[in-house]
Amino acid sequence: MTVTHMDRIAMEGTPIEIGTKLVRWGLGLFVFGLVTGYGPWLHYMHGALEEVHEAFLKNVTLWFGCPWTLPVYVTQLGGLGMVVIGLCYLVFARDGAMASVTAAERAAPVLCAMGIITEFVFGFPLYFAVNAVWPNFYYTPIAAGKWTWLGAQGVCIAVYVVGAMLAYGGIKRASHAMESRSLATR
DSSP: OOOOHHHHHHHTTSHHHHHHHHHHHHHHHHHHHHHHTHHHHHHHHHHTTSOOOHHHHHHOOGGGOSTTHHHHHHHHHHHHHHHHHHHHHHHHHHTTSOOOOOHHHHHHHHHHHHHHHHHHHHHTHHHHHHHHHSTTTTTTTOHHHHHHHHHHHHHHHHHHHHHHHHHHHHHHHHHHHHHHHHHHTO
């Protein structure tokens, strides 16, 4: 008996499998975010040795003094968000409140992970590409460079948000089912 691609997708669509994917990917991305967190730290260490101009101090707060802070934080917090969502799936599935998932929910882990990964790519390596077109755009500031760079990151974060919203639909459905069951046993 041969298992087709569609059969495999259907088999991978249980609440336990969706929850497990979210937890596994979320923890991996969180750890990746911790490791990449050294990028802003190294930037601050290097910056402590450089002369800082007054225009920079007026335009940027200290926490966002490194252009890679947003991608690192999105990676860390997005990964933790995936873990929380995944644990909700696992708990509701264990308690019998979530017997199945929709096709949209099956897409949630991929959308969340891809949103985080592309946010990191567009926020970190794309910074250098945008900086090649608009030199020193981040620190000067050059509006066209900032809009391009931040706009790409905003789209990536939106992909993550869509994935989280799709997963939330299943969590909401399961929580209502659990609540109804609890009320029926009173």
